[in-house]
Amino acid sequence: MDDRPRNTEAEIARDAAARIPRARRGPGLSWKLLILTLLFVSVSAVLIYVPSIANFRLTWLSDRLAMADTASVVLAAADTVDVPRDIQDQLLAAVGATAIAIRTGSVSRLIAAVEMPPEIDRTVDLRMMEPVADIVAAFETLLAPDERMLRVIGDSRNSGAVELVITDTPLRDAMLSYSVRVLWLAVLISVILSGLLFLSVDRMFVRPMRRLSQNMVAFSDAPDDSTRVITPSGRGDEIGVAEDHLASMQRDLQTTLREQRHLADLGLAVSKINHDLRNMLASAQLFSDRLGGVSDPTVQRFAPKLIAALDRAISYCQTTLAYGRAREAPPSRRLIALDRLVDDVADGLGLVGHQTIAFDNAVAQGMEIDADPDQLFRILVNLGRNAIQALESDSSPALVRRLTISGERRDGCIAIRVDDTGPGIPQAARAHLFQAFQGTVRPGGTGLGLAIAAELARAHGGSVALAEKAGPGACFEIIIPHRRESNGRPRAA
Template identity: 40%
Template sequence: MPETSAPPPVHRSLSARLLVLTVLFVMLAEVMIFAPSIGRYRHEYLNERLAQAHLALLALEATADGMVDERLQMRLLHHAGARGMTAWRPNRPQLMLGEDPPQLDILFDLQGAGFLTLLGDGLAALVRTDNRLIGVIGESPKDPEVVLAVSLDEAPMRREMLAYGKRILILSLIISLVTATLVYVTLHLWLVRPILRLAATMAAFRRAPEDPARVLRPSRRRDEVGVAERALAAMQTDLRAALAQQARLAAVGTAVSKISHDLKGVLSAALLESDRLEATAADPEIKHVTAGIARALDRAVHLCSRTLSFAKEGPPDVRHEPVALAAVVTAAAEAAAAAGPATVTVAVPDGLTVLADACQLPRVFENLIRNAAEAGAGHITVSAAAPAPGGAGAATGRLVAVTVADDGPGLPPRARDNLFQPFSGSARVGGTGLGLPIAREIAQALGGDLVLDASGPGGTVFRLTLPTMDAT
């Protein structure tokens, strides 16, 4: 199996991916901020031109006729960054600098411009390459009662906007790199390193699960990583205990299999000698005692055979095929008839078909019926309801429930507690305790289950669920 605890290459590591994603997300956020910033910058630029135009026009008020010479006029227009300007004041004469109102390429009114308008105008100005003569109308930032109109070239404004955009880009890169580095370091220390530690611990534990030093020692963290560490430590502890128990059971099972194999041979030889002694003995008392010995030896041989079979079989290998349930139950009842004088009633619809193994399924019903008969039941009833999709009850349209009920004395408490544990759940003397565990293994391998529904002085009820034809 390939080693999985080695850390991945740097470019494929979780930390590197977090670093790249953080840079991308911060840049994406900056791009979303960039467009409104450009629109706002253009709006402030134009407002500044209006303010400078207002200051330039105030120079006209110092003259007697509201006029200045051409040289001063050019200087005022140059400092204001405009080609012409006009001011309207309440109850006062109009002030104007520059040439007669030129032919404008486009006029912008800042008084009623909304957010989306400013945003669209800013992006449109940024992507253009020609130099338009634009007009701007708006209130003076210095005096809201004064309305100004300014004409100016768009190219200088676009250069200022591009320079501003470059500054935003550089600042965004710096912010994203600093943020990404901080996020990278934080996540690496708080998430990636603990994950690598968990992976290394699991790989080390896999190589030697029996070594108690390989069990993770959880930290004192109370977050999700701490929860994962404690869960992994608990799982490793439980798994070590289960592996140790499995190893002990495997050793015991191997020893029992060897002993059972040897004991079966000895018991078989003793059974043959007992049969021969019974056949040649003339004394009735000796025949009676010899017959009892033969029965005891026969039970011992049967126990050894069942033990060996259980140890060799392993999990049942089943296949799913359509099986007529009523025929299987009827045949199983006939095969188990020798276990006792109990009568068996089969109340299974003739047309009921389940998905099961035609060879393995009879073993389940034979075990259940034989156990009931050997426990002293006088009457056994095997019943099932036809599937009814969408309905409630025993059949749900996917699994059909089959009940095996008897009128026997019920199971003792010790047998109920260990009912499906091999060698532990037998309710009768000489029983192996393997019938029900084997039956349940087969039922679960088929996609159903076998459970004890009830047991008491009035009898015992087992419920077997099996997949029906529409379960696929």
């Protein structure tokens, strides 16, 4: 009877809901990529526009200053004659200024000016290059609410310097017109660049990632369908590596699912057999108890062994479903005479008086081991039965068939060796030798014997391994360490 706690219907429903993938919310990778591309291109356009508008302002002012400097060449010749009013007005209109002056050393000479010169609001010295200040001044010009008068100073080709008084309204209009042109150009470049970048990245990354995600969703719906295993595209980059590993993982998962299904079918079959077999063994035990009262010497000799074998069989039936559903019970360790236990194993396997197989109990008389007697018996029976099947696989009468069980004391443990002269273990079978349903090399075998033996040995803190040997056959070595005291030291045997 299964005493394990059952999950309630609410818990089962909650677990099932937790396994259902949540629906995707929000924009997909394609939209995120497009938005980020537009954002980054826009940021790039702004970073380009900021210094360019400052440079446009300086260039515009430099052009006006160059025009004033050229006009001053002609007007400077008449240094003793006043420039007529109409000539000054024409010159100022051509330059777009309200006053023009040239400076030589510390002396300034006004060449042309309106009758009522306005007050100066800002002074711009083009002889000094200050990028940050020029950028700030450019945006002040763009955002200024009222007209301002600028005094522009620059180097002259004929004298020391030339000065120009000019209103910033034409400059602001030119800068706004330039900004609109730059804006349209930035929008056009952003759209073209974003489109090209989006198409490239979508084709190179987003589509393969979408293919991976769609395949994983489809595979999760029917993981046992081999047609849903992803077919790698053969790419040599990281996405190609991900496709290869995903295909390998899906194939391994399908193999695992088939093995789990096989285990479930086997567990169901064993549970059905266990119920009836246990009743039949109980009946056989009753008959064996009656045999104990027969006075025949042969019966008296074999009846205890038969009773012991039936007791073990009934105990095994009660724990048959333990493998694959729960762990084996913790070992109940006691001090055992190993040589006598090996004799019981030989009797149980029918090796005493066997017609073709010679059995050698090479355990030293009186050697003791601290272990669970039933579990150690099962380990030796499983290994011995495998050895007998290997020895009987070839019926040639000339072959030497011998099974030897030996034991020796080592530092902190007992080593038991099960050695046979059979055909040995093929190299291809050694990788999965102790895995359930995979370690068998005999047609029709279940592959559980070695897996059970290894599990029982691990319960003792030991191991079962295939040992190297010089001669033919196979040799399995069982290591059973001594129990440890509360201080962690090995307990003396």
